[in-house]
Amino acid sequence: MNKPELLAPAGNLEKLKTAINFGADAVYLGGSKLNLRAFADNFTTEELKEGIEFAHSRGKKVHVTVNIFPHNEDLIGLEEYLIELKNIGADAILVADPGIILAAREVVPEFEIHLSTQANCLNYKSALFWHKIGVKRVVMARELSLKDFKELREKLPETCDIEAFVHGSMCMAYSGRCMLSNYLTGRDANRGACAQPCRYKCHLVEEKAPGEYQQITEDIDGSYIMNSKDLCMIEHIPKLIQAGINSFKIEGRMKSSYYVASVVKAYREAIDKYIEDPENYKFNSKWMEYLVKPSHRTYTTGFYFDEEIKQHYESSAYIRNYDIVGIVRNYDKRTHIATIEQRNKVYNGDIVEVLIPKGDNKTIKLQDMRKTNGKPIDSAPSAQMIFTIKCDEVLNPDDMLIKSKVQ
Incomplete structure (x- = not known):
């Protein structure tokens, strides 16, 4: 095999x-x-x-x-x-x-x-x-x-x-060979510039009845018929x-x-x-x-098993359950200090999950957050700012810290 x-x-x-x-x-x-x-x-x-x-x-x-x-x-x-x-x-x-x-x-x-x-x-x-x-x-x-x-x-x-x-x-x-974007926006998908009009929210309107939206699914707010x-x-x-x-x-x-x-x-x-x-x-x-x-x-499962419904009609929005909040850049095993590069705003005391390349993910609490000059901070609000935390759990460079949107 x-x-x-x-x-x-x-x-x-x-x-x-x-x-x-x-x-x-x-x-x-x-x-x-x-x-x-x-x-x-x-x-x-x-x-x-x-x-x-x-x-x-x-x-x-x-x-x-x-x-x-x-x-x-x-x-x-x-x-x-x-x-x-x-x-x-x-x-x-x-x-x-x-x-x-x-x-x-x-x-x-x-x-x-x-x-x-x-x-x-x-x-x-x-x-x-x-x-x-x-x-x-x-x-x-x-x-x-x-x-x-x-x-x-x-x-x-x-x-x-x-x-x-x-x-x-x-x-x-x-397989992506589409002309919608070119026709509707002038951006050619086949030359790398797709505007993804198939994700737009659509309504059905009869030519002689402008403004009169026709229901095309059970959702009265419209349908993403190509999504x-x-x-x-x-x-x-x-x-x-x-x-x-x-x-x-x-x-x-x-x-x-x-x-x-x-x-x-x-x-x-x-x-x-x-x-x-x-x-x-x-x-x-x-x-x-x-x-x-x-x-x-x-x-x-797409076309692999002839699944009938491959479109999602209610919304083109992504489902986002977690955000990445930081990437580990360094960990000092002697002091238990981890250096983190921020990716989304995160707060001192937050519970985060550590996404690691091999093995089960682990959960830690962000404690003793500080700027690189040692000054304590309540949060890391600035994009890609470097901060430190105290963490007894050993972390490795490139481990990712992710946080549930529901805390």
């Missing part, structure tokens, strides 16, 4: 390091050009070099998205950019457009190419076509069932890897592994470091537990607890 790769999103350098520290085997990210998250922080060349060095020093990989559908003007400098990515050590590029694949084969023929889900590959014949022209891995469209994946693995050569999304936001269009639920396959890890999927992909380059840490932790533990002893594997409810605490929408 092959152990699948756990592939995590990295919207910036901090998230890259978080993903790897919490157990990702690889990360995918956007560089300075040609990726579908134009409004993510993305990576400068220097940040990309640092991120690749960080990943490689820990035996992990970095995949760079070059997955827009380019117009002619987008191709300017393409070859130079691909050469740069190869030279600084990126492990693979994710591509949706045949023209970019052609350019890569010409100037960096040894570069590993992964077909982006934006290419909407839905069957083994298409996957074989892409594989024969140089694609090592096919990120399949999200509209496939588990049965489809099993058939893919049976009919594709072992040299062709299969990657599948297992968690995160879904799109009402075929997809979030994908979550944490309860079906054995079936995904048995289907022969090589890489489990988590969506979320625009999500927080807390989201990345918590989701990666859940899937890492579940995958490892199954691989360790398939015969005695049991789902652990704590993995779902990790997934419902950070920001998310109502969960669905």
Whole structure:
């Protein structure tokens, strides 16, 4: 049985390091050009070099998205950019457009190419076509069932890897290939600038009766008729592994470091537990607890099991049960003083949970909060301020402090 790769999103350098520290085997990210998250922080060349060095020093990989559908003007400098990515050590590029694949084969023929889900590959014949022209891995469209994946693995050569999304936001269009944003706002989703109009609140109005809203669900306040639920396959890890999927992909380059840490932790533990002893594997409810605490929408299994309702009509708002309030930067075992970098306002005396890469999370009380000059404080209100606490529980750098919204 092959152990699948756990592939995590990295919207910036901090998230890259978080993903790897919490157990990702690889990360995918956007560089300075040609990726579908134009409004993510993305990576400068220097940040990309640092991120690749960080990943490689820990035996992990970095995949760079070059997955827009380019117009002619987008191709300017393409070859130079691909050469740069190869030279600084990126492990693979994710591509949706045949023209970019052609350019890569010409100037960096040894570069590993992964077909982006934006290419909407839905069957083994298409996957074989892409594989024969140089694609090592096919990120399949999200509209496939588990049965489809099993058939893919049976009919594709072992040299062709299969990657599948297992968690995160879904799109009402075929794997994100949507024109709504371009038509309604002038922002082209296929060039990285989606305004997410599918999340807008909609009413049905008849042309000759302006102002007369028609009820289209039982909710009289309107309906989010295109608002997809979030994908979550944490309860079906054995079936995904048995289907022969090589890489489990988590969506979320625009999500927080807390989201990345918590989701990666859940899937890492579940995958490892199954691989360790398939015969005695049991789902652990704590993995779902990790997934419902950070920001998310109502969960669905998407198309894997032909679930009928994949949309959430009442609201497009995220469910947010917990906030990240700080990241541990240092802990002095002699004095029991922890140095914390603030992420959201937190108060002296607050009860917080410590999210750690391995093992069960722990709960501590914030005590003796002080500024770095030693002055006592009642709260840490300023963004990214550094403060200290007294904590007998040993903490480690990069542990995350999270706080329930209900105290």
